[in-house]
Amino acid sequence: MDLHTVDNGILQHLEEELEKDDWNVMISHFLGVDHCGHRYGPDHPEMTAKLAQMNNVVKNVADRIEMDTLLLVFGDHGMTKTGDHGGDSEGEITAALFAYSPGLNMVPANPGSIHPVQVSQVDIVPTLALALGVPIPFSNLGKVVEELLAKKGESPAEVLNKKVQALAQNVQQVQKYLQEYKKVGNELFGELWNRLEQLNGKINKDLNELTTREKKMAYTEYLNVAKMMCETVWAKFNIAEMASGLILMVSVMALIVLMVLSQANDVLVLKRLLLLTVGVNSLFIFTPYASISVMGYVASGMIVVWLYFHHRYLDCKSSDINITDGFSLFLTLCIYLGSFSNSYVVVENYVISFMLLSLIIMYSLISFLRRQRKKNMSTLSWKNVKVSLNVRNVVCFMAVIVLLVSVRGSSSYWKCREEQSWCVPSQVHTPMNGLPESFRNWRYFTSLFALVLLVWLPRRWLIMCGNLNGSRLGVLLVSYVPVITGVFVAAHWALQAAPLQNSPLSEHAVVPPRLTFAVTILFVVAMYCIPLLIYEVPPKKSFGPVVNHPYGFVPQVYHKLIEKYHDGNSKNSNIPVVYGLATAVSAPVVSIVTALLVVLTMLAGDGLAPAVLVLVVTATSCFVVHALCSWMTANNIETLLKPSWAALCVWFILSVHGFYVTGHQPTFSSLHWSAAFVGFTGDWGGSNFFPTLLVGINTFMAQILFGISLPLIVLAPLAIGVAFPRLRGNRLESEETSRGEFLLVDRPEKAKEAVLFTAVSYILLHAAKVFCSSLSAFVLRRHLMVWKIFAPHFIFEAVGFLVTCCCVVLSTVFFLRVLKVLYAWSEQLRIKNT
Known part of the structure; x- marks a missing residue:
């Protein structure tokens, strides 16, 4: 550790500054003693030499100051015998204070006493x-x-x-x-x-x-x-209450591990777990810590649900955790443990982006090697690996490259923490009216271009999949609502850039955002009520078996459904042709996400609109890599639907990465207070609910986006596989995977289990991060940086976890609603064709 560079730099300028008379306060912060204490401790010869140097500095300064000058020499903390500090021991919280001035008559308060005067910092x-x-x-x-x-x-x-x-x-x-x-x-x-x-x-x-x-x-x-x-x-600090809550959380997490590794009967395991958790939580009911019991019951219920689906759906054994999952969980564990380091918290945005890239590269590489092993050999060695330049491998490689570029490029939109002295603030966080006029047009049209892509790309996907054909009300809403709200947002940004003082438009500047909020809320409600985005061609217009069409995919009801709809003696040959059936489950989710993207982009501000686009491109690349890796390794439909721990860890890390990409930091000074005025002039009628809500949505937009789009992890392999058949190769054709997401109608229980397991596992990944943040705040409660770094980090993690839970629950309910409506539609089709 360098003990002298900073101190020598100060000494080079100190004497020169003392000669000047243009200062009232001069601060010289010598760091050598602190560094020496951490490196060698207080009793090392290096410390003796360093203190001798500081004594000479103090003597020289004291000899040079004038009568009206006061010299104060003090440290910000003490140290232990090992050179550490941050606790509350006497040696750590005690430091010397030396005061001297030629013009003061400083007489000790208790002259003759061996005890010096004690003052607080x-x-x-x-x-x-x-x-x-x-x-x-x-x-x-x-x-x-x-x-x-x-x-x-x-x-x-x-x-x-x-x-x-x-x-x-x-x-x-x-x-x-x-x-x-x-x-x-x-x-x-x-x-x-x-x-x-x-x-x-x-x-x-x-x-x-x-x-x-x-x-x-x-x-x-x-x-x-x-x-x-x-x-x-x-x-x-209420140590008893804090420790009780942490012990309860540790107990519950230990039970998860034990139950996952257990080979006992599922029902017996769940009964014992339920009785045990109820018993543990009941201990707190009649104590001052009853709130812990309530939280414990909620956690226990979530764990029981998770274990139920883990045992029933995954049939978890030690062999289920392959090398990809193990590597993913290891990186995730490193992120959790980073919560105990103030240096990690300060640079978490850098570490998270590195972890994300490492995990994606390893995920795709190991999936390719596992595919090679299954395909070509019983034992895998590097010299036997043959890289074939088929379409799937090329697309996977390009998706990884796009992801690498987008993650690295997203650093342009990070917001600087106070502790990041090397960070250069970006102008993307400057309001439009605070920019030079020559720069406003450039940023406005750049942001507008990003907004257009955010609306056009999902719309193009839905058109390609055939989900925007016909005249259903849901189809019309999806076709026009994101475009209309996008126009409102563009108008809002234009009004922000325009000088509105003494302008008749100033009174109407809040109208576009309010219309955007209202239309989006109505759109979400309507999509929940009528989620199907399909078009059934009338029988008289049916034109026989068609697989592709210029206006989208036209998947048929294949022979399995025909056998289900007609008995073996039926001669009915009117096979229904339906547009958008292969992506009928994911299309409503994509539509909801698109509408939310417009609102989130508006709250983020015009400067961060490209950041939202970069984040969406990153997430889409992750979907492509996940889908291709699933097709490489899946053996049947059940394993194809089962999201691996690697995929869940990628989505978890990506949500943390998104928090920083959208210009946030876990500090209160980084909050985007301007979001409170989107659609409001500052007069909120005495209530702070709406401005608080808008700032909260702005702060946790990444958690909202990735929580709402979570079901797409389950649906991505099916949707991408049917949209681009060459990417899935010739695998699983016996399972009729060309039917896409409609095959979930035949497997509703498997679909529900898959999405519920995904939801609970994703929540648990976030819960573990919150636990580590709370544990670090508890363990380091006497740390110098507890209120500066650890406590704000815990608060942001906790609130973000609550937002994640709400969004995941809503997205899961919406997924089950779409599946239920699609199943009801298929039953009506069966009755009509019987």
């Missing part, structure tokens, strides 16, 4: 404020250091009066702060608050009757009690 704030002649900061709780107020030549009475005046200003400031703090409903410790009120009354009523020394004692007691009360309230 917060006492430096009011002392420096009074010394510089500026008001004491509003939220200060420190007490002015009296020993630094006596000048040489002043009598004891003059010194005492000066101290009383300084303490009076100090008390007045603290009183004002505490009164304002209590007004907003914050908790203050009852007994100490009553004591403060008594002291306050004594100071205000009996002030004229008190001697100067008694006034000083009253002021000093008031400030000491005020600081003690606030320390009691603010530094209070």
Whole structure:
């Protein structure tokens, strides 16, 4: 560790700056002692040498300062015998304070005592404020250091009066702060608050009757009690409640591992698990920690559901976790453990992008090698691997390249943290009206182009799949609603860029966003009610067996359905022809996601519209890679529907990556407050609900997007396989995979199990990250960076987890609704053709 570079750099300029008279405050931050303590500890010879160097620096500066200059030398913390800090031991929270000035008459408060005067670090704030002649900061709780107020030549009475005046200003400031703090409903410790009120009354009523020394004692007691009360309230950690919740979470996660590896009867396992979790949670019901019991019941219910589908659907054995899944879970575990490092949290956006790229490359490579092993050999060696340039391999390679480029390019839209000193802020986060006029048109049309692609690409996919044929109400809504809302958003951005002061348009600037919100909500409700995007060709217009058509896929009801609809003696040859049937389940989900993309892009702002497009391109590339890898390794329809842990981990990491791509950081200073004014002028009728909701949607748009589109992980192999038959090759033809998603009608239970397992597993991946964030905040609660880094990280993770849960539940309910309506339609078709 470098002990001298920073210190030597300061020493090169310190003497020069001392000679100048253009400064009022000079701060020299020497880091060598801190680095030396971490590297060698306090008793090493290197520490002795470093302290000797600092002694010489202090001596030289003290000899050069003038009469009206105050020199303060102090550290921000101490250290343990091993050179560490961050805890609450005496050695860690104690540091020396050296004060010197040629013009001050500093007399120790207890002369002759071996114990030095003790002050708190917060006492430096009011002392420096009074010394510089500026008001004491509003939220200060420190007490002015009296020993630094006596000048040489002043009598004891003059010194005492000066101290009383300084303490009076100090008390007045603290009183004002505490009164304002209590007004907003914050908790203050009852007994100490009553004591403060008594002291306050004594100071205000009996002030004229008190001697100067008694006034000083009253002021000093008031400030000491005020600081003690606030320390009691603010530094209070309920260790029992925190530990109980964490132990419960650990117990539940341990049960998951045990049940997954268990070979016992499923029903017996679930009964024992249910009884055990109910028993554990019941221990907390009649305690002050009853809220833990409620959370425990929710967690237990989710785990029971997960285990049910894990055992029933996956038939989990040790062999189910292949090398791809193992590598994916290992990378995910590394992300979890990173929550315990403040350095990791600061650069999490960099690490997440690296993890995502590593996982995608390994996922596609191992899937290819597994396919080669199944196809060509019983044992796989590198010299036997034959790379064939078929369409599937080429497309998979190109999808990985697109993903690499999009992930690397997304760094242009990251927002800088305060701790990222190397980061250069991007202009994409600057409001349109804050840009130079020459730059506004360029950014507007770039953002408009990104918005057009966000609407056009999903629309083009649906047209190609035949889901926008016919005149069903749902088809018409999907065809026009995203286009209309896109026009509204473009108008909103144009009005933002235009000078609206004293313009008749200023009163109508909120109309386009409000129309976008209203139309999107109505569209989502309508799609839930009428989700089918298919077109059944009337019998008189049927034109025989057709596989492809210029306007989309026209999958037929194949012979399995014909056998189901007609008995063996039926001579009916009217085979129905239906447009969009092969993607009938994914098409409504894609439509909902498209409508939400328009709203999320509007809330993100015009500058981040390209970032949303880059994120969508990244997600689409992941879908393609996942679909192709599934076709490479699947042995039957059940394994094709089963999303691997690798795919779930990719989607989980991609959602975390999306949080940073959309210009966010887990810090409160990075919140996009401008989103609160999208559709509002600032007058919210006394309620903060809507602006809070808009800022929340803006902050967690990635969690919303990936939670709503989660069912597409199950559907992507079927949809891409039927859209591009050459990509799936000749595999599973016996299963009639050319029917696409309509084959789920024959397997409704498997489809439900697949999507429910995907939903619960995805939620658990996020829950594990929240657990690690909460555990890190608990373990490092005395860390110097707990309130700066760990606590905000935990808060953002927790709220994002709640948003993820809500969106995953909604998307799962919508998927089951589409499946139910499609099944009902097929039954009506069967009755009609019987």
